[in-house]
Amino acid sequence: MKIAEDGVARRGRKIDEAEAASRRMELLEAAANCFMRTGYHATSIDDVARSMGCTKGFIYHYHATKTDLFFDVHREGMRRLFAAVEPAMASAGDALAVLRAMLLAHARAMMDHHAFETVVAQGVQIHRFGATTPDQRRTLDELIASRDRFEALFKAQTLRAAEAGLLGPVAPSIAVKMMLGALQWSIFWYRPEADAGEGARDRLAEEMVRTIIDGLRARPAAG
Numbered sequence: 001m002k003i004a005e006d007g008v009a010r011r012g013r014k015i016d017e018a019e020a021a022s023r024r025m026e027l028l029e030a031a032a033n034c035f036m037r038t039g040y041h042a043t044s045i046d047d048v049a050r051s052m053g054c055t056k057g058f059i060y061h062y063h064a065t066k067t068d069l070f071f072d073v074h075r076e077g078m079r080r081l082f083a084a085v086e087p088a089m090a091s092a093g094d095a096l097a098v099l100r101a102m103l104l105a106h107a108r109a110m111m112d113h114h115a116f117e118t119v120v121a122q123g124v125q126i127h128r129f130g131a132t133t134p135d136q137r138r139t140l141d142e143l144i145a146s147r148d149r150f151e152a153l154f155k156a157q158t159l160r161a162a163e164a165g166l167l168g169p170v171a172p173s174i175a176v177k178m179m180l181g182a183l184q185w186s187i188f189w190y191r192p193e194a195d196a197g198e199g200a201r202d203r204l205a206e207e208m209v210r211t212i213i214d215g216l217r218a219r220p221a222a223g
Contacts (some may be wrong), residue, residue, distance in 0.1 A: 027069075051160045089101075099154070124147070
């Protein structure tokens with residue numbers, strides 16, 4: 001009887017944990033959309049609560065302040081970028097083909113997780129220009145370090161492509177900043193509601209990455 005009761009209790013805890021994780025993700029989604037629409041400074045906990053249809057108390061159960069909530073949205077945005085790009089690093093083909101696959105994955109992630117990636121960009125601006133407390137600055141430094149690790153994945157692959165003679169005369173560190181900057185700028189002009197049917201995001205990602213790769217690719221010597 002005791003074993004059966006323990007089993008029921010464990011299943012109950014798993015259900016509770018799964019439900020809590022689901023609700024927390026709903027909160028992050030709602031917060032990401034609020035921060036995307038009105039920015040960090042103009043968004044309030046009240047705004048997020050109204051958007052989610054919950055009480056402020058529910059939000060404060062997970063996050064002590066609006067800043068803590070913003071940081072968690074930022075972390076989730078970075079987690080989604082890594083989750084999209086890291087599998088692409090195992091793509092078949094030469095070093096340039098792998099770089100292309102990574103860029104495609106990044107481009108799709110920027111569209112698929114538009115609100116979260118907008119918050120990631122906002123986090124950079126707050127880091128550079130915002131008035132933050134020492135604790136907030138330390139957290140922002142950790143988040144920026146995560147972005148630096150993400151950028152390093154592309155820098156390493158760009159170096160491989162350059163060493164294989166697949167790129168023109170480019171400085172890899174600058175080329176990477178230009179590549180990622182071009183894709184990240186899509187948060188300002190891409191509108192999910194304007195997707196033109198099935199495959200629209202794939203076509204847009206292909207066009208963006210083709211433009212980037214064509215600008216970097218090695219060309220036969222003239223004459």
